[in-house]
Amino acid sequence: MIEAELPQNEAGRIYALNGYQILDTMAEQGLDDLVQLASRICEAPVSIISLIDENRSWFKSSYGVPRGEVERKYSICSHAILQKDIFVIEDTLLDERFHDNPAVRGDLSIRFYAGAPLTTCDGFNLGTLCVLDSKPRQLSEHQYQALSVLATQVVQQFELRKSNLEILRKNKELQYLNESKDKFFSIIAHDLRAPFHGILGFSDVLETEIETLDEQSIRDIAGYLRSTAQATFKLLENLLQWAMSEGGAIVYQPQSVNIAELMSDVCEILQAIAQKKNIQIECDIEEGLHCYVDLNMMLSVLQNLISNALKFTPNGGQIYLSARKQQEQVEITVRDTGIGMSDEAFKNFNSRQQIRSEKGTEGEKGSGLGLLLCLQFIEKNQGDLTVKTEKGAGTTFVIHFSTQQSHRSQLINVDYKMIGEEYL
Incomplete structure (x- = not known):
C-alpha cells in the first residue's frame, strides 16, 4: 500500500473545509439524494460523499454502507483529492497503491473506485463524491460526465448550506444588536431623565427663589446638584464605554x-x-x-x-x-x-x-x-x-x-447573550 501525499495547498484546504462547519454534522436529505442518484446513474452499489480532514475520511452522506469514517492513510479518496478530474481505479488489486489496502481486503472489498473531487471556487478539493463496487469495471462516458455534474451539485449544496449558516449568524447578531439598542435607549430614557429632572428643578429654585433661601438650604441644594451631576456623569461614561464596546x-x-x-x-x-x-x-x-x-x-x-x-x-x-x-x-x-x-x-x-x-x-x-x-x-x-x-x-x-500573556484579538467583539442587564 502506498499512502497519498499531502496536497500542496493542504493548510489552505483544511482551513477552507473547516469554514464550511460541516464535519461531524447530521445527515442532510439533499446530499443523501445526490449520493443515491450517483449510485443509480453509475450502477454502483455504494456511493459516498467523503470529506478529508487532517486524519480521516469522514462520510457526510452514504448510500449502500453506513455513514462512518476511515483513517486517511487507508482512504482512496486521499489520492483522489490530488487530481483535477475524476480519479478512476478499474481494479484495485492490479494497482500497487491499493492491492493490500485494508479497505480493499476488508469488509468493503473495493475492487472498483471512481471519485470526483469536490472542488470549491477557490480551487480546494475538500473530498470526493465517489462510487464503489466489489467487482472490476469501467465508467461509461455518460456516467463519467454525470458523476462530475453531481460532484458540482454537492459543492453547491455546501455553499448553500454555508450561506444559510451565515444568514442565521447575521440574524442572531442583528437580534442581539436590536436588543442592546432597545436596552440602551431604555436606560437613557429612565436613568438620564430622572437626574436631569432633579437638576433642572433645583436649578430653577436657585434661580427664582435664592433670595428666600438661607445659607444651609443653598448648601443642601448645591450638594444635591453636585452629587446628582457626578452620578449622571458616571452614567454617561458607562454608556459611552458600553456603546464603544458594543461597536467593537x-x-x-x-x-x-x-x-x-x-x-x-x-x-x-x-x-x-x-x-x-x-x-x-x-x-x-x-x-x-x-x-x-x-x-x-x-x-x-x-x-x-x-x-x-x-x-x-x-x-x-x-x-x-x-x-x-x-x-x-x-x-x-x-x-x-x-x-x-x-x-x-x-x-x-x-x-x-x-x-x-x-x-x-x-x-x-x-x-x-x-x-x-x-x-x-x-x-x-x-x-x-x-x-x-x-x-x-x-x-x-x-x-x-x-499572570501569563495570552494571544488575544485586539478588538473586542461583544456578546450580550450571557451578560446581565442592570445591577449597579
Missing part, C-alpha cells in the same frame, strides 16, 4: 499590571465617597503581584465593583480588598459588610439574566451598566467573576486573572 471600538491592550498600584489608584478616586459614608477601606495586596490584563479595563472593573460595595454598605461599614497569587492566576477579592444581594438578584446574577437595579443604603441610584461592563471586560481578559452574598452580612466578588 475599544482596543484590547494587555500588559503586566501591578495590582497594588492599581488598587491604590482606584481607592484614591473613590476615597471621597468612602469618607462621606464613613466607610473604612482595608487593603491586603501581596507584594510585587502582577497580572496580564488591559489596564483601562481593569481600572473600570475595580472602580465599578468597589463603587458597588460603597453603595450597598451602610454608614460606618467596612470594605476589604485583597489580592494574592494562586498558581498561575491572581485572585482579587472585593468584600463588603453591607446589606447583601436579594435572593432574586443573586439568582439572576448566577444565571446571567437581567438584574434589576436597586437603591443603595442612602438611596444612591446606579447606572444599570456597571456590572454589565465588569462582566464584559473580565471575560475579554480571560478572567472569571463569582459572587458570594448573605443578607445583612455583605457581598464578596472574586475575580481570577492569568
Whole structure:
C-alpha cells in the first residue's frame, strides 16, 4: 500500500473545509439524494460523499454502507483529492497503491473506485463524491460526465448550506444588536431623565427663589446638584464605554499590571465617597503581584465593583480588598459588610439574566451598566467573576486573572447573550 501525499495547498484546504462547519454534522436529505442518484446513474452499489480532514475520511452522506469514517492513510479518496478530474481505479488489486489496502481486503472489498473531487471556487478539493463496487469495471462516458455534474451539485449544496449558516449568524447578531439598542435607549430614557429632572428643578429654585433661601438650604441644594451631576456623569461614561464596546471600538491592550498600584489608584478616586459614608477601606495586596490584563479595563472593573460595595454598605461599614497569587492566576477579592444581594438578584446574577437595579443604603441610584461592563471586560481578559452574598452580612466578588500573556484579538467583539442587564 502506498499512502497519498499531502496536497500542496493542504493548510489552505483544511482551513477552507473547516469554514464550511460541516464535519461531524447530521445527515442532510439533499446530499443523501445526490449520493443515491450517483449510485443509480453509475450502477454502483455504494456511493459516498467523503470529506478529508487532517486524519480521516469522514462520510457526510452514504448510500449502500453506513455513514462512518476511515483513517486517511487507508482512504482512496486521499489520492483522489490530488487530481483535477475524476480519479478512476478499474481494479484495485492490479494497482500497487491499493492491492493490500485494508479497505480493499476488508469488509468493503473495493475492487472498483471512481471519485470526483469536490472542488470549491477557490480551487480546494475538500473530498470526493465517489462510487464503489466489489467487482472490476469501467465508467461509461455518460456516467463519467454525470458523476462530475453531481460532484458540482454537492459543492453547491455546501455553499448553500454555508450561506444559510451565515444568514442565521447575521440574524442572531442583528437580534442581539436590536436588543442592546432597545436596552440602551431604555436606560437613557429612565436613568438620564430622572437626574436631569432633579437638576433642572433645583436649578430653577436657585434661580427664582435664592433670595428666600438661607445659607444651609443653598448648601443642601448645591450638594444635591453636585452629587446628582457626578452620578449622571458616571452614567454617561458607562454608556459611552458600553456603546464603544458594543461597536467593537475599544482596543484590547494587555500588559503586566501591578495590582497594588492599581488598587491604590482606584481607592484614591473613590476615597471621597468612602469618607462621606464613613466607610473604612482595608487593603491586603501581596507584594510585587502582577497580572496580564488591559489596564483601562481593569481600572473600570475595580472602580465599578468597589463603587458597588460603597453603595450597598451602610454608614460606618467596612470594605476589604485583597489580592494574592494562586498558581498561575491572581485572585482579587472585593468584600463588603453591607446589606447583601436579594435572593432574586443573586439568582439572576448566577444565571446571567437581567438584574434589576436597586437603591443603595442612602438611596444612591446606579447606572444599570456597571456590572454589565465588569462582566464584559473580565471575560475579554480571560478572567472569571463569582459572587458570594448573605443578607445583612455583605457581598464578596472574586475575580481570577492569568499572570501569563495570552494571544488575544485586539478588538473586542461583544456578546450580550450571557451578560446581565442592570445591577449597579
